[in-house]
Amino acid sequence: MNIIKRIFSFGRSYDEFELLETEGGQPGFFGSTGRAHKDAAGAIENANDTINCDVSANEERLKTEMHAEINPDMVMRRFLLCGQIEALAVFINGMSDQSLVSDFILRQGIPERELPNDAPLVEYVANNVFAMAEVKQETSWNTIKTAIMDGCTAVFIQGKTTALTMDTRSYEHRSIQEPSNEKVVKGSQEGFVENLRTNITLIRRRVRTDDLVVELRTYGKEGSSRAAIMYREGIANESLVNEIKRRLANVNAMYVFNAGTLEQLTERNTYSVFPQLLATERPDRTAAMLMEGHVAVIVEGSPTANVMPATLFTLMATGEDSTMRVVQGSVIRMVRYIGAAISILLPGYFLALALHHQSLLSSEVLTTVVASRKMVFAPIGMEMLFLLLVFQLVREAGMRVPGSIGQAIGIIGGLILGQAAVTANLASSVMLIIVALTGLGNFCIPDYSTQLSASVLRVILVIASWLAGLMGLFCGAFVIVAWMASLKSFGVPFLAPHSPKANSKRPMILRGPIDNMSRHKDILNTEEDGR
Amino acid sequence: MRLNEGKIGLQESASIAAVAITACSVFLLDSEKAYSRGDATFISLPVSIAVSLAMFMLMWCAMRRTGARNLIELFDMCVGKAIGTVLSIVAALIFILYAYRLMARFCILIHGRVFAAAEYESVALWIAVPVAYAAIKGLECLSRLAKIFGVLIGALVLISLIIMISAYDVSRLAPFPGDLGKLGMDTISRSADSVAAFLGLICVAGALQGGRNVKKSALIGSGVAIAFVFMIQFALGATFTYTDLSQMAMPIYLMKMVVMRESYLFRLDQMNLFFYMIAALITAAFYVYCAALIITRRTFGQDIRPAVVGVSAFILAALRVNHRFEAGIIQQSIDFLYDYAFVAGVPFILAAIAGLIRFGRKGRAYEADK
Numbered sequence: 001m002n003i004i005k006r007i008f009s010f011g012r013s014y015d016e017f018e019l020l021e022t023e024g025g026q027p028g029f030f031g032s033t034g035r036a037h038k039d040a041a042g043a044i045e046n047a048n049d050t051i052n053c054d055v056s057a058n059e060e061r062l063k064t065e066m067h068a069e070i071n072p073d074m075v076m077r078r079f080l081l082c083g084q085i086e087a088l089a090v091f092i093n094g095m096s097d098q099s100l101v102s103d104f105i106l107r108q109g110i111p112e113r114e115l116p117n118d119a120p121l122v123e124y125v126a127n128n129v130f131a132m133a134e135v136k137q138e139t140s141w142n143t144i145k146t147a148i149m150d151g152c153t154a155v156f157i158q159g160k161t162t163a164l165t166m167d168t169r170s171y172e173h174r175s176i177q178e179p180s181n182e183k184v185v186k187g188s189q190e191g192f193v194e195n196l197r198t199n200i201t202l203i204r205r206r207v208r209t210d211d212l213v214v215e216l217r218t219y220g221k222e223g224s225s226r227a228a229i230m231y232r233e234g235i236a237n238e239s240l241v242n243e244i245k246r247r248l249a250n251v252n253a254m255y256v257f258n259a260g261t262l263e264q265l266t267e268r269n270t271y272s273v274f275p276q277l278l279a280t281e282r283p284d285r286t287a288a289m290l291m292e293g294h295v296a297v298i299v300e301g302s303p304t305a306n307v308m309p310a311t312l313f314t315l316m317a318t319g320e321d322s323t324m325r326v327v328q329g330s331v332i333r334m335v336r337y338i339g340a341a342i343s344i345l346l347p348g349y350f351l352a353l354a355l356h357h358q359s360l361l362s363s364e365v366l367t368t369v370v371a372s373r374k375m376v377f378a379p380i381g382m383e384m385l386f387l388l389l390v391f392q393l394v395r396e397a398g399m400r401v402p403g404s405i406g407q408a409i410g411i412i413g414g415l416i417l418g419q420a421a422v423t424a425n426l427a428s429s430v431m432l433i434i435v436a437l438t439g440l441g442n443f444c445i446p447d448y449s450t451q452l453s454a455s456v457l458r459v460i461l462v463i464a465s466w467l468a469g470l471m472g473l474f475c476g477a478f479v480i481v482a483w484m485a486s487l488k489s490f491g492v493p494f495l496a497p498h499s500p501k502a503n504s505k506r507p508m509i510l511r512g513p514i515d516n517m518s519r520h521k522d523i524l525n526t527e528e529d530g531r
Numbered sequence: 532m533r534l535n536e537g538k539i540g541l542q543e544s545a546s547i548a549a550v551a552i553t554a555c556s557v558f559l560l561d562s563e564k565a566y567s568r569g570d571a572t573f574i575s576l577p578v579s580i581a582v583s584l585a586m587f588m589l590m591w592c593a594m595r596r597t598g599a600r601n602l603i604e605l606f607d608m609c610v611g612k613a614i615g616t617v618l619s620i621v622a623a624l625i626f627i628l629y630a631y632r633l634m635a636r637f638c639i640l641i642h643g644r645v646f647a648a649a650e651y652e653s654v655a656l657w658i659a660v661p662v663a664y665a666a667i668k669g670l671e672c673l674s675r676l677a678k679i680f681g682v683l684i685g686a687l688v689l690i691s692l693i694i695m696i697s698a699y700d701v702s703r704l705a706p707f708p709g710d711l712g713k714l715g716m717d718t719i720s721r722s723a724d725s726v727a728a729f730l731g732l733i734c735v736a737g738a739l740q741g742g743r744n745v746k747k748s749a750l751i752g753s754g755v756a757i758a759f760v761f762m763i764q765f766a767l768g769a770t771f772t773y774t775d776l777s778q779m780a781m782p783i784y785l786m787k788m789v790v791m792r793e794s795y796l797f798r799l800d801q802m803n804l805f806f807y808m809i810a811a812l813i814t815a816a817f818y819v820y821c822a823a824l825i826i827t828r829r830t831f832g833q834d835i836r837p838a839v840v841g842v843s844a845f846i847l848a849a850l851r852v853n854h855r856f857e858a859g860i861i862q863q864s865i866d867f868l869y870d871y872a873f874v875a876g877v878p879f880i881l882a883a884i885a886g887l888i889r890f891g892r893k894g895r896a897y898e899a900d901k
Contacts, residue, residue: 356645356646357645357801359801360801360802468646468653468657469645469646470645470801470802470805471641471645471646471654471657471805471808472657473805474805474806474808474809475657475658475660475661475812478661478665478676478680478809478812479661479664479665481676481679481680482661482664482665482668482672482676483668485668485671485672485675485676485679486668486669486671486672493671493675495675495679498678498679499543499674499675499678499679500539500540500542500543500671500675501540501542501543501678
């Protein structure tokens, strides 16, 4: 229904964000969508957002709101602060380190000591009693609740409407490992993990500039999801950063636990086959792109960073490209592009030639094709689609099962199943070679999402070629390139810097010398370019 | 506003100009008439592009003097709104006519030479849908397509011409220059083929980031087109005699097949045909977009899509009607319009002169150049 509305909503203002051409000022942080609703909701929330000065009332409220009686891991510890004042420490067992709470909060807070009469009590306690590195004074009830759920410990003090939150987070998480989907021979072997703090640290270790900014944001309907927006202040385009914040603020999903979901919620062209941002597991790649002026969004609980904007050439590059010598890098990149072209075009092209344009094939090739298909009963188009489906089945099965079994499935699928299909006259050997080449070409595409895009495009072109031969293939390719030419990733044309041309000296298919990396990419319209 | 103009750079605008001019000049040539008394098309076609470039320069000067940002504003400022409306309707009709001619040419060729057993209508549909789609996507998309495919097709043409080099024989150009009167007439009449591309550039001038870019795009685009048209027409003239050429529907397509018949490695004429088809699709989509832009602006519309769909549907209907009543009154009318399309250039020239006189030497500079 929405698609029909979009098609027929003539005269509707065009709200595409244009980074390069028509920046229409800075969008508000919360954007315009749903602002009235949010304002109204905010007014109600504000009334309940204060802390009661009575510790017992706060305890009761927490018990009710966080279902402490049912939740066994919710710990509420009453104690006498400095042996004089009633206080309540609240934390979640498992999310917080109990020894930290015992040693540096309770053991420090319980012993009797003199309290000053003139100095503010909360500030004195924060500075002199608890032996924690980070002690925050909070007055917002919701912020304190979020902090507790995040693994912090909150301490409420009798007679005070300000509580203290301390970072006692210590939960089990996966250690830093090699990225599973972006392996490299040369270069760093570190990959992102599910822990947001670790991921931020991995980037900070590489980008040691004072202008690197990490903004932590909660988003989503329940506000339970957290993400870090990372960019270089004064380098990354301000409009781009604001646009990303605006889109993040407009996310209204109930929950968003991974970067892939957030990607879909923040991109413009929902039905686009191509990804509009780069999802990478590699901190070194993210750091390099941040240095160039990109913006990265890392979601809590997701081992990938969303880097934006992304163009076709970004998606076709790998983290290893810059570690290779110029000639080697250029040759490998060219092979990658040829692989991608084979992956998308070869099945459709072969089908068009074999079915509609036999005159374009030499008699030797034609004889081979005809001989191999002699006993195959399915129409050639059906056979091609069947084999492509089998290829996807093998691939999908190989990915979903544990490592060693996955490899076995690949071998069984590739060798035994293929051989069996030819013997059973379900498929011809020539067609099998075409599909195998297509599969190899597909694996040359470095980005997983782009690999899937290529798979979809391949099927579209196969059907078009089946229906109309080379005319179908060319018309299909024309429409696909037209789509790519009109696509934009956060305001940057998808085919930049080729079309439109940018001033960047950096070649995109061939790799240039490292000297060419001395300037930021001008397609990003960085603040430095404007100066 | 959803006119999908955006902003395009010099490379993109020059590419679309070059692709459009070359496609119209080479693909729309009526072999029977052009080669009836000798082959001097390698002279007449490049010169005809230069003639229409001169007309464009006149209009561009008028644009600078008047401060108009696009074709409609130019007409309105030069000759008033009433006559301006009539002239913009004529311009829209020229765009539609050339989009139709290109699509019809390839529909007939593909139907006749590749898919003879298929329905003509289905071939027309395969061509019309991508044209409409690209036109809906707008100028940015079209210009980028022109740049991407233009380079590819240009390289392909050059390779084809180089491969054929052993078949060239300059003596086949005889009788050169043939009938001089006809040569002159051809030069003038075929100038209409590139007028549409230049009018298109003026039509979308607002998206070209300044008046200087409009002029540069036209100069670079026409320069490239002149070079390619000359090379192609010269190669054709050196490959075939004029009597042979006059019987070929689109000689550039047939050249490779006829010359290198025995070599299966180079039996790629059909591949070439579809690459040429891509150039025709881009050009036709550009003209459909320009026609739709004029209609939308004249009707104070906010969205280009209804006009694009309307124009595309009209062209598709015309393709079908033309096929059904081949050599009938409709076909003759279209041929007549096409043959005398150059006459439509006269009121545009007069309008530009009127604008130049009206605004004098102290006219407003082109806004974007300030």
